[in-house]
Amino acid sequence: xxxxxxxxxxxxxxxxxxxxxxxxxxxxxxxxxxxxxxxxxxxxxxxxxxxxxxxxxxxxxxxxxxxxxxxxxxxxxxxxxxxxxxxxxxxxxxxxxxxxxxxxxxxxxxxxxxxxxxxxxxxxxxxxxxxxxxxxxxxxxxxxxxxxxxxxxxxxxxxxxxxxxxxxxxxxxxxxxxxxxxxxxxxxxxxxxxxxxxxxxxxxxxxxxxxxxxxxxxxxxxxxxxxxxxxxxxxxxxxxxxxxxxxxxxxxxxxxxxxxx
Amino acid sequence: xxxxxxxxxxxxxxxxxxxxxxxxxxxxxxxxxxxxxxxxxxxxxxxxxxxxxxxxxxxxxxxxxxxxxxxxxxxxxxxxxxxxxxxxxxxxxxxxxxxxxxxxxxxxxxxxxxxxxxxxxxxxxxxxxxxxxxxxxxxxxxxxxxxxxxxxxxxxxxxxxxxxxxxxxxxxxxxxxxxxxxxxxxxxxxxxxxxxxxxxxxxxxxxxxxxxxxxxxxxxxxxxxxxxxxxxxxxxxxxxxxxxxx
Amino acid sequence: xxxxxxxxxxxxxxxxxxxxxxxxxxxxxxxxxxxxxxxxxxxxxxxxxxxxxxxxxxxxxxxxxxxxxxxxxxxxxxxxxxxxxxxxxxxxxxxxxxxxxxxxxxxxxxxxxxxxxxxxxxxxxxxxxxxxxxxxxxxxxxxxxxxxxxxxxxxxxxxxxxxxxxxxxxxxxxxxxxxxxxxxxxxxxxxxxxxxxxxxxxxxxxxxxxxxxxxxxxxxxxxxxxxxxxxxxxxxxxxxxxxx
Numbered sequence: 181x182x183x184x185x186x187x188x189x190x191x192x193x194x195x196x197x198x199x200x201x202x203x204x205x206x207x208x209x210x211x212x213x214x215x216x217x218x219x220x221x222x223x224x225x226x227x228x229x230x231x232x233x234x235x236x237x238x239x240x241x242x243x244x245x246x247x248x249x250x251x252x253x254x255x256x257x258x259x260x261x262x263x264x265x266x267x268x269x270x271x272x273x274x275x276x277x278x279x280x281x282x283x284x285x286x287x288x289x290x291x292x293x294x295x296x297x298x299x300x301x302x303x304x305x306x307x308x309x310x311x312x313x314x315x316x317x318x319x320x321x322x323x324x325x326x327x328x329x330x331x332x333x334x335x336x337x338x339x340x341x342x343x344x345x346x347x348x349x350x351x352x353x354x355x356x357x358x359x360x361x362x363x364x365x366x367x368x369x370x371x372x373x374x375x376x377x378x379x380x381x382x383x384x385x386x387x388x389x390x391x392x393x394x395x396x397x398x399x400x401x402x403x404x405x406x407x408x409x410x411x412x413x414x415x416x417x418x419x420x421x422x423x424x425x426x427x428x429x430x431x432x433x434x435x436x437x438x439x440x441x
Numbered sequence: 442x443x444x445x446x447x448x449x450x451x452x453x454x455x456x457x458x459x460x461x462x463x464x465x466x467x468x469x470x471x472x473x474x475x476x477x478x479x480x481x482x483x484x485x486x487x488x489x490x491x492x493x494x495x496x497x498x499x500x501x502x503x504x505x506x507x508x509x510x511x512x513x514x515x516x517x518x519x520x521x522x523x524x525x526x527x528x529x530x531x532x533x534x535x536x537x538x539x540x541x542x543x544x545x546x547x548x549x550x551x552x553x554x555x556x557x558x559x560x561x562x563x564x565x566x567x568x569x570x571x572x573x574x575x576x577x578x579x580x581x582x583x584x585x586x587x588x589x590x591x592x593x594x595x596x597x598x599x600x601x602x603x604x605x606x607x608x609x610x611x612x613x614x615x616x617x618x619x620x621x622x623x624x625x626x627x628x629x630x631x632x633x634x635x636x637x638x639x640x641x642x643x644x645x646x647x648x649x650x651x652x653x654x655x656x657x658x659x660x661x662x663x664x665x666x667x668x669x670x671x672x673x674x675x676x677x678x679x680x681x682x683x684x685x686x687x
Numbered sequence: 688x689x690x691x692x693x694x695x696x697x698x699x700x701x702x703x704x705x706x707x708x709x710x711x712x713x714x715x716x717x718x719x720x721x722x723x724x725x726x727x728x729x730x731x732x733x734x735x736x737x738x739x740x741x742x743x744x745x746x747x748x749x750x751x752x753x754x755x756x757x758x759x760x761x762x763x764x765x766x767x768x769x770x771x772x773x774x775x776x777x778x779x780x781x782x783x784x785x786x787x788x789x790x791x792x793x794x795x796x797x798x799x800x801x802x803x804x805x806x807x808x809x810x811x812x813x814x815x816x817x818x819x820x821x822x823x824x825x826x827x828x829x830x831x832x833x834x835x836x837x838x839x840x841x842x843x844x845x846x847x848x849x850x851x852x853x854x855x856x857x858x859x860x861x862x863x864x865x866x867x868x869x870x871x872x873x874x875x876x877x878x879x880x881x882x883x884x885x886x887x888x889x890x891x892x893x894x895x896x897x898x899x900x901x902x903x904x905x906x907x908x909x910x911x912x913x914x915x916x917x918x919x920x921x922x923x924x925x926x927x928x929x930x931x
Contacts (some may be wrong), residue, residue: 247662301854308840308856341497342593346548349525356547361538375468388820388842389850397759398841401824404786406763409443438538 215419229405233412240395247312248378259324266329284322285346292319299385312384320377331366364435371428375421448473454503459575463489465659476636478646481656485640491608495526527597531609535581541592542577545599545625568596571625587618607638693815710749714774720843722928723776735928736774742920743911759823771904773896778826788899790908792892798827798885799867801860809883817858820848827861853878861911866931
């Protein structure tokens with residue numbers, strides 16, 4: 181039982197709803213209903229400027245999604261490699277992975293974004309979205325690396341020994357036995373990181389990437405409707421993260437099937 | 442290789458954990474079909490010895506040859522050798538994310554490239570043998586300890602090993618479940634399987650063992666047939682151990 | 688105890704005394720707009736409009752205090768009463784007049800098109816389908832958006848747009864001509880050039896912005912602007928900062 185009770189705690193991102201919580205009066209439902217109704221009622225009651233804000237940002241939502249999906253995919257790959265590297269007995273690989281994590285953890289994301297965007301810009305000519313994705317995944321890859329490391333370590337070493345004793349090599353053991361189980365432990369913090377990353381993509385608006393936030397700021401800077409604009413922007417982000425956290429919670433529930441007696 | 446040659450040949454192995462000597466010049470031969478039971482107080486090095494046989498524990502010096510393969514030979518593939526060595530652990534170590542059936546078929550399908558249908562057929566037969574065919578679709582967490590350990594034995598057998606290693610297979614079980622696991626092991630012994638068993642079950646040792654090995658402080662103190670071991674122990678330390686346990 | 692109290696009273700009265708001596712006007716300025724307002728190597732906020740206000744203050748009796756504020760949100764801060772006025776190369780537009788009051792114009796500005804030295808573009812029309820950058824919420828950026836067929840890209844600071852132009856992520860930048868001159872003729876003089884000054888039907892002027900209805904500050908500023916212009920100080924400052 182004990183190894184199932186291990187929880188990796190990472191205090192960022194939205195709270196993933198408890199999969200067992202089926203009641204209608206949960207914080208998640210209240211937030212969702214509130215957000216959706218505001219997003220519908222406000223533009224109906226006061227089309228100018230609420231409806232105008234809504235019609236101004238859709239391409240920004242698309243950009244936010246693009247950056248998020250691309251960054252999380254890349255960050256997962258980097259995270260897995262980093263996590264394995266940090267657990268590697270090969271000193272050199274271990275050192276590289278640890279160094280990477282140390283550097284990334286010590287530099288604020290915003291500074292990394294500026295650095296990669298402008299420093300890299302002088303060396304190679306990469307489009308803004310690519311620079312944003314590289315910076316985001318570089319940063320989140322390190323966080324993910326720690327999540328993977330903790331997740332892999334949380335799997336009882338007996339599982340590895342059993343696999344090795346059957347004749348599997350280390351790589352096969354990782355692929356068939358450890359990682360599939362680690363996923364279960366890793367998913368909640370990965371989900372949290374996913375949501376945190378989505379929110380942090382708002383930082384790329386600093387790099388003049390036309391995401392949700394920048395579209396909103398452009399609208400506000402022309403119309404001076406700051407309150408209305410940022411209300412809508414906040415609601416849009418909230419709606420996306422609410423839906424996302426529910427999806428992750430459902431996935432978590434499905435992945436835990438083998439733990440239910 | 443001569444039929445009479447030992448299938449496991451352990452020669453003068455030493456093992457250190459830091460400055461602590463876990464194995465002290467241990468030598469042991471096991472011939473094909475032989476059942477060896479290793480006894481000893483906790484910390485005597487008996488589990489370390491067993492785990493050294495499939496290199497889950499590496500040794501500091503000496504040599505171990507299994508079925509003609511040097512465990513530390515430069516050209517040997519340890520994973521191939523391990524396929525010949527089934528291992529059963531104290532804490533079962535069933536793959537928690539796999540059903541009972543999948544626990545049995547995973548290695549044959551992936552390592553022996555066995556067809557799924559054939560692997561499952563064999564798995565069902567093995568589950569029948571250990572008496573839990575009806576639990577094939579359950580997950581390990583849904584089984585009792587005794588059932589889990591029987592599945593673990595079946596999982597090791599699914600690779601059709603030449604040798605079975607048991608590392609205190611009943612120590613983590615509630616008393617009422619020990620019998621069902623020992624029963625499976627006894628059946629296996631009667632079928633002629635080569636077995637090395639680390640255990641505290643004296644009854645099992647007396648009934649099944651061809652050779653009883655008693656270890657203390659990392660060294661083999663006494664090695665004898667069960668009758669002479671239990672009835673006429675030579676060493677003082679053996680007598681002390683038996684007095685405490687029986 | 689009594690001594691302490693007296694000391695505090697004395698300290699308070701001196702503080703109040705200096706505060707009453709003359710009016711302080713707090714200006715928000717986005718000091719990323721050289722040569723109009725920017726931060727120099729000594730970390731002081733300097734520039735044409737800074738000197739202009741100091742001179743105006745001397746003429747009509749107020750002390751300008753400058754608060755470096757990010758452009759994006761500078762108007763929201765004025766509405767929220769975080770400062771008395773904005774001195775940040777704000778062009779007087781009809782749209783903005785709805786949200787705030789403006790002083791008399793203190794500087795006439797034109798929009799300049801900056802491109803890499805190698806570019807042959809002469810007008811915005813030559814840049815169809817290309818990315819053109821400007822600072823968010825500026826008249827330069829509005830001009831890009833108004834021109835058909837461009838891909839407008841908004842930046843928080845004009846310096847970032849210039850750097851992106853420099854490394855080739857965008858094809859051109861549009862901004863006020865004094866700023867354009869500062870970048871294209873000085874900082875990036877080997878890489879960038881001013882391709883053209885955009886033709887507009889209306890004259891574009893900078894004004895100091897105050898919260899709607901803040902007549903007291905507005906009157907004081909207008910008096911100051913008048914005095915500075917009358918004495919020809921604005922011409923001296925132009926020479927000093929822009930070299931015209």
